[in-house]
Amino acid sequence: MADQSTKSDLIYNIDDIPPLGESIGLGFQHYLTMFGSTVAIPLILSKPLGIENDPVKLGWLIGTMFFISGITTLLQTTLGNRLPIIQGGTFSFLGPAFAICGMAMLKNEGFEVRMQHLQGAIIIGAVVEIALGYGKVIGKLLRFIGPITIAPTIALIGLALFKFGAPVAGTHWGIGGLTIFLIILFSQYLRRTARIFEMYPILLAILVAWGVAALLTYTGTFGPGHPAHVSTDKVGQAPWFRVPMPFQWGMPKFGVAAAVGMFAGYLASMVESIGDYFACARLAGAPPPDEKMINKGIGMEGVGCLIAGIFGTGNGTTSYSENIGAIGLTRVGSRRVVQMGALLMIGLGIIGKFGALFTTIPQPIVGGMYCAMFGMIAAVGLSNLQFVDLNSARNLFIIGFAFFMGLSLPEYFSSDANLIKFDPQWLADILNTIFKSGMAVGALIAAVLDNTIPGTDDERGLTAFRQSHK
Numbered sequence: 048m049a050d051q052s053t054k055s056d057l058i059y060n061i062d063d064i065p066p067l068g069e070s071i072g073l074g075f076q077h078y079l080t081m082f083g084s085t086v087a088i089p090l091i092l093s094k095p096l097g098i099e100n101d102p103v104k105l106g107w108l109i110g111t112m113f114f115i116s117g118i119t120t121l122l123q124t125t126l127g128n129r130l131p132i133i134q135g136g137t138f139s140f141l142g143p144a145f146a147i148c149g150m151a152m153l154k155n156e157g158f159e160v161r162m163q164h165l166q167g168a169i170i171i172g173a174v175v176e177i178a179l180g181y182g183k184v185i186g187k188l189l190r191f192i193g194p195i196t197i198a199p200t201i202a203l204i205g206l207a208l209f210k211f212g213a214p215v216a217g218t219h220w221g222i223g224g225l226t227i228f229l230i231i232l233f234s235q236y237l238r239r240t241a242r243i244f245e246m247y248p249i250l251l252a253i254l255v256a257w258g259v260a261a262l263l264t265y266t267g268t269f270g271p272g273h274p275a276h277v278s279t280d281k282v283g284q285a286p287w288f289r290v291p292m293p294f295q296w297g298m299p300k301f302g303v304a305a306a307v308g309m310f311a312g313y314l315a316s317m318v319e320s321i322g323d324y325f326a327c328a329r330l331a332g333a334p335p336p337d338e339k340m341i342n343k344g345i346g347m348e349g350v351g352c353l354i355a356g357i358f359g360t361g362n363g364t365t366s367y368s369e370n371i372g373a374i375g376l377t378r379v380g381s382r383r384v385v386q387m388g389a390l391l392m393i394g395l396g397i398i399g400k401f402g403a404l405f406t407t408i409p410q411p412i413v414g415g416m417y418c419a420m421f422g423m424i425a426a427v428g429l430s431n432l433q434f435v436d437l438n439s440a441r442n443l444f445i446i447g448f449a450f451f452m453g454l455s456l457p458e459y460f461s462s463d464a465n466l467i468k469f470d471p472q473w474l475a476d477i478l479n480t481i482f483k484s485g486m487a488v489g490a491l492i493a494a495v496l497d498n499t500i501p502g503t504d505d506e507r508g509l510t511a512f513r514q515s516h517k
Contacts, residue, residue, distance in 0.1 A: 059381040061131060061331045073379055074387030078395075081135050081367050082250055085112055086405055087420060088136040090413050091211060092361045095148035096165075097158045103285065104158060106403035111291040112136055112360050114396030119351030119364045120389035124382050127347030128340045130327045131374065131385040134351055137365035138204050138424055139315035139486065143168070144361060146483035147305045149461075162296040162359055168305035169356035169363055172313045173349050180346025185317065186338035192318055194431040194508040195442060195497040199449040199489035200315045202428025205421040206454065207485035212421060215414025218274035226256040226415025234419075249416060256412045275409040285403035291396070296359045304479065311487030313352075316365040317345055323366040330371060331380030368427075434508035442506065445496045453489030456482050 059065050065073065089108040093099040098108070112135075119134040147153070147168055148161050179185045216223030234248035243251070261277040263269045269276045324336045324344055336344070344366075351364035374380050395401050435442050460466050460482045467475045467482075481487045497507060504510045 056378060057332050057380050058378045059384070061333045061380045061382050063381045064383045065379070065381055070381070070384050070387045071391075073381075073384040074389075074391055077133055077370050077385055077388035078391045081116070081133050081370055084138075084367065084420070085116060085135050087413075087416060088112065088138070088141070088362050089360075090405075090408070091141060091208070091417070092144060095145050096161050096361060101158070102403060102406035105406045106285055106399065107289065107291070107295075108361065109405055110289060110396045110399060110401065111295075111358055112362070112396070113392045114291045115351075115355050115358055115360050116364065117389040117392030117394075117396060119348075119354060120392065121386060122350060123344065123347050123366075124386050124389070127350075128324060128336065128344035129382065130324060130333060130336075130340075130344070131331050131380055131382045132323065132327045133367040133370040133385060133388065134348070134364045135367050136355075136360065136362040137312070137316045138208075138421075139201075139319070139365070140169070140309065140312040140362050142204065142207050142484045142486045143309040143312045146308050149483065150305070150479075159296045160300075162361055163298065163300045164302060164305055165361050166296070166299035166356045166359050167301040168309040169352060170299055171301060171306035172309045173352035173356055173363065175310065176313055176317065176349030176352060177346055178349075179317070180342050180344070180349055183338075183342050185321075185345045186342050189321070189341075191494065191498055193497060194434045194512045195445055196490060196493040197318050198428050198431040198435075199446065199453055199493050200428065200486055201319060201431070202425045203450070203453040203485045203489045204315060204428070205424030205426075206450075207457065208417065208421045212414060212418040216411050216418055218414070219409075219411040221411075222256055222260050222275040222409060223411035223415040225259065226252055226412045227418050229255055230416070230419040249420070253408065253412060253416060256415070257408055260409050260412065275411050277407050277409060279404075279407055282400055282403045282407065286399040288397055289399040291358050293357045294359070299356065308481055308484055308487060311481065311484050311490055312363070314490055315486055316348070316363065319368070320345065320348060320366040323368055323371055326368070327366070327371045327374065330374045333380070431512075432508075434511040436506045436508065439502070439506050441500055441502050442508075445493060445500065448496070449489045449493040452492055453485040456488045457485045 064070070086109060089105060089112055092108070093105050098104045116133070116135040120132075123132060123134050124130070144165055147165055150164070153161050153164060179188070216227065229252035230248055233244045233251050237244040238248065257277070260269065260275045263275070264273075264277040271278070321341055321344075324341060328334065328336050348363075348365060355363050370385075432446070435446075437443065460479065467478045469475050481491070
């Protein structure tokens with residue numbers, strides 16, 4: 048049964064249908080909530096894909112991300128687990144994406160070829176995720192994945208991206224520092240003073256810093272070539288409407304090494320999504336997810352990743368935790384509201400000038416945003432250690448070793464695109480790709496050691512972890 052205390056506190060329950068005007072307004076709020084994370088992903092990918100200086104293609108990529116997020120959200124809420132849960136891009140795919148784009152064979156290739164290899168890896172991983180979900184395997188595998196595995200896997204998503212924080216914000220610390228200051232001010236110091244600061248701290252910080260940079264550009268302080276210069280020249284050239292099409296960057300290219308490396312991202316995404324299902328159901332007044340619902344949700348996320356791979360977002364789709372938080376704040380758990388937000392994503396995703404507009408955000412602002420967001424991702428991963436006995440020498444060794452090697456091995460392998468060389472070459476390529484992904488290294492080490500080194504369920508945190516998800 049649903050949690051009756053939670054259900055009675057809701058303004059609208061999961062099956063309620065609010066009036067059309069309210070549905071649109073609340074749906075737009077969901078869109079704004081997921082906006083910051085969704086825009087961040089193509090901005091991060093722009094450099095490894097080779098389009099950081101091509102605002103037209105970057106704008107198309109941003110539009111495609113929102114378009115696919117809307118489609119996959121509709122699929123999950125109607126045919127998947129049917130929870131009011133937003134689907135969108137995932138940071139867990141970024142590490143593997145960097146490793147794939149940095150493969151020796153792609154060093155001198157352009158955007159389309161890199162994207163095609165990335166698409167191939169995402170599509171293969173999606174097929175595996177679909178099989179794990181609809182094949183009813185994922186529910187059975189959960190017994191091998193505990194907080195000791197989850198903590199480094201998710202935390203290393205954020206920690207492994209440290210190079211995109213201060214080095215990018217530091218191209219102009221005036222604007223980059225302003226962005227960091229505003230995010231901290233709005234999200235921590237002012238969040239209890241007004242709902243707008245609690246709901247949209249990142250969006251507000253971006254808009255204010257962006258406005259300051261635009262003003263200084265207009266007055267001539269930030270001239271062309273300045274890191275914080277705001278140029279809208281390309282916005283005028285962008286079409287008003289552009290509908291993303293399947294295989295718009297060319298046909299995908301499939302490789303075993305790239306696919307295996309990407310699957311580490313899928314593992315982290317699936318683990319995180321399962322936790323999101325429980326949180327969403329609890330806040331929306333729905334019954335706790337059973338194994339059948341989890342399998343259907345993961346299976347549909349695989350379908351979403353397959354669609355993302357076909358359309359070429361350079362990423363996959365997963366459940367958005369921030370939108371679950373919005374349900375708790377607004378006390379609106381209606382499925383229809385989330386579906387209305389999905390329709391808005393699709394509509395705005397095909398407006399070409401909308402995507403082009405966000406390519407004018409200066410890099411110092413993007414870097415400042417990363418400093419706040421990636422640190423939060425790392426902290427979310429670390430929060431899973433609350434269930435673990437941290438006085439256990441066994442646990443401390445596994446956790447510390449997984450974290451250290453998750454940071455150290457990729458640094459070692461980044462010195463050479465093909466550090467491991469032996470026959471068969473395809474196996475060497477797989478190992479090179481895996482060891483360049485901190486998340487993959489941390490997940491593998493933690494999972495293997497946690498399931499092979501003797502330890503009780505209480506010591507490993509499994510008892511408390513499972514109880515917290517009931």
